[in-house]
Amino acid sequence: MKKFISAACATLALAATLPAGAEVVVVVNPANSEAVSKDQVANVYLGKSTALTPVDQADGSAIRGEFYKKVADKDASQAKALWSKLVFTGKATPPKEVGSSADVKKAVAANPKAIGYIEKSAVDASVKVVLTP
Amino acid sequence: MKKRILATLLALPLATTAYAEESSPAVKVSGFGTGALTVSNNDDAEFGRANQARGVKKDVRTGVDSNLGLQADFTINNWLSVTGQGLVRKDAQDDFGAEATLAFAKAKVSDELSVRVGRMGVPVFMISEYRNVGYLNTFVRPPQEMYSQVPFNTIDGIDAVWQHGFGDTSVTAQLAVGSTTAKLAGNLEAEMKSLVVLNLVAEYGPFTARVGRADGKLTVTGAASLDSLLTSLRTAGNGYRLPALNTLADQLVSDEKKASFTSAGLGMDWNNIVGQAEYAKRKTHSYINDTSSWYVMGGYRIGKFLPYYTHGKVAIDHAPAYSGAAACPAGYPAACTPTLRALTAGAATLRSAGVGQGEQSTDSVGVRWDLYRSAALKFQVDRIKPKNGKGLFLNAAPGFNHAVTVGTVAVDFVF
Numbered sequence: 001m002k003k004f005i006s007a008a009c010a011t012l013a014l015a016a017t018l019p020a021g022a023e024v025v026v027v028v029n030p031a032n033s034e035a036v037s038k039d040q041v042a043n044v045y046l047g048k049s050t051a052l053t054p055v056d057q058a059d060g061s062a063i064r065g066e067f068y069k070k071v072a073d074k075d076a077s078q079a080k081a082l083w084s085k086l087v088f089t090g091k092a093t094p095p096k097e098v099g100s101s102a103d104v105k106k107a108v109a110a111n112p113k114a115i116g117y118i119e120k121s122a123v124d125a126s127v128k129v130v131l132t133p
Numbered sequence: 134m135k136k137r138i139l140a141t142l143l144a145l146p147l148a149t150t151a152y153a154e155e156s157s158p159a160v161k162v163s164g165f166g167t168g169a170l171t172v173s174n175n176d177d178a179e180f181g182r183a184n185q186a187r188g189v190k191k192d193v194r195t196g197v198d199s200n201l202g203l204q205a206d207f208t209i210n211n212w213l214s215v216t217g218q219g220l221v222r223k224d225a226q227d228d229f230g231a232e233a234t235l236a237f238a239k240a241k242v243s244d245e246l247s248v249r250v251g252r253m254g255v256p257v258f259m260i261s262e263y264r265n266v267g268y269l270n271t272f273v274r275p276p277q278e279m280y281s282q283v284p285f286n287t288i289d290g291i292d293a294v295w296q297h298g299f300g301d302t303s304v305t306a307q308l309a310v311g312s313t314t315a316k317l318a319g320n321l322e323a324e325m326k327s328l329v330v331l332n333l334v335a336e337y338g339p340f341t342a343r344v345g346r347a348d349g350k351l352t353v354t355g356a357a358s359l360d361s362l363l364t365s366l367r368t369a370g371n372g373y374r375l376p377a378l379n380t381l382a383d384q385l386v387s388d389e390k391k392a393s394f395t396s397a398g399l400g401m402d403w404n405n406i407v408g409q410a411e412y413a414k415r416k417t418h419s420y421i422n423d424t425s426s427w428y429v430m431g432g433y434r435i436g437k438f439l440p441y442y443t444h445g446k447v448a449i450d451h452a453p454a455y456s457g458a459a460a461c462p463a464g465y466p467a468a469c470t471p472t473l474r475a476l477t478a479g480a481a482t483l484r485s486a487g488v489g490q491g492e493q494s495t496d497s498v499g500v501r502w503d504l505y506r507s508a509a510l511k512f513q514v515d516r517i518k519p520k521n522g523k524g525l526f527l528n529a530a531p532g533f534n535h536a537v538t539v540g541t542v543a544v545d546f547v548f
Contacts, residue, residue, distance in 0.1 A: 048298075049244070049298075077503060077506045077507070080506055081268070084163075084266065084269055084507075084547045085266075087206065088266050088269070089262035089263055090239070090254065090262070093214050093216070096208075113211070
């Protein structure tokens with residue numbers, strides 16, 4: 001219950017600070033020189049490919065909802081269900097979850113195989129933008 | 134809060150690794166559960182899930198469909214992880230008992246291949262590995278006609294999972310080798326040795342197709358009445374020189390006997406149409422019946438609501454039968470023919486005795502309501518029709534053979 005409330009509050013708080021349709025960009029480690037397509041990103045985030053190591057934003061955050069909608073055409077509950085299936089059958093471990101775009105950048109900058117998504121305004125030299133879905 | 138304490142405890146042995154990597158949580162704790170009330174309209178037999186010791190009659194029970202699972206995933210490095218899962222539910226014993234459903238180490242060999250060692254889910258059905266996760270399924274419980282046919286949930290051994298994309302189609306091939314045991318209702322124990330399971334899944338957008346095959350050597354122990362029947366058959370067979378009785382005993386005994394399960398399934402979640410169907414054949418060289426089982430489920434999503442209908446059926450294809458003469462030859466002791474008849478009649482009852490033995494069909498209607506991102510509320514009504522006996526009902530009154538209605542309300546969640 002507590003989690004429900006805090007998740008709901010987080011959603012509200014983020015929805016307030018993040019204007020609807022704020023641009024989400026997909027970022028990788030600057031050392032990664034390969035091109036990444038939207039389908040590849042979707043496959044990585046839906047557990048169908050392990051070619052890259054995904055980093056997720058907080059469960060219930062607005063940016064996460066928007067990312068899954070734009071990249072994979074899934075709403076948050078559909079994505080959650082897909083992951084639950086992979087997790088509870090022991091087929092895949094869920095993406096690492098971090099609390100903010102700053103933490104996403106930190107994780108992506110630290111791992112050459114990492115992939116993440118952040119607001120366009122948060123982009124800096126520590127990461128490389130590969131896709132604007 | 135509890136979750137955090139548990140996560141911390143589970144993480145302790147790996148704390149050094151986590152620090153060394155300098156990355157935040159190397160441990161992820163997740164869980165699933167169902168809280169449910171189940172009730173039936175009759176007191177002549179109990180309705181339960183496959184392998185439960187007790188079921189529901191006219192008094193509402195929580196035990197048929199409620200469960201709770203907890204899982205911890207430890208990511209040790211970019212190629213090695215360890216997973217443990219525990220499940221609490223009512224099964225072969227009539228209390229909420231805990232069992233270890235997953236306990237394996239997984240090594241990622243390449244981007245497409247991983248190898249797991251330990252205890253994994255045994256992939257004999259389309260949804261076998263998440264049949265206890267209500268949230269991931271449309272219906273309240275997997276169709277019992279089919280899901281009662283294999284009592285094993287896990288395999289202890291090694292498996293390889295290979296995943297490859299062919300254009301837009303994603304193919305997953307899984308080969309598992311090992312053994313497994315299951316406690317069965319009535320204090321029996323079932324064991325499969327030399328178990329080999331192949332599971333092939335193809336996914337194309339919203340469509341899924343799978344085929345699977347499992348082979349092994351099946352042993353069932355602890356069935357006192359079966360053991361004494363086998364002894365009596367052999368004693369009479371030897372004493373009266375009726376080799377057909379010995380043959381029957383050899384056919385019935387379940388002592389490292391060949392057993393196989395072959396199944397195929399289709400699933401779809403296309404636009405608002407949800408469908409799932411499976412068909413399976415079970416074969417064993419023992420008193421466990423050879424069966425055909427299948428079900429079809431269809432639903433249509435209207436916003437957060439998903440009304441659905443399911444029909445399931447199990448039929449016996451073959452069971453060992455006495456092939457000798459119905460009476461003893463002239464000149465045999467007077468007790469011979471009555472003994473012969475009693476023993477063969479006893480053997481004939483085995484086709485409807487024990488877990489997953491019996492014939493029946495079920496029609497179910499229900500609705501799933503996705504209340505929240507990770508919780509769903511379900512209502513389901515089942516109409517179960519036993520055939521040639523008590524069907525899959527438990528603790529049935531003598532002669533019980535009529536249709537029963539069961540109602541369930543359930544809340545499924547994941548976290």
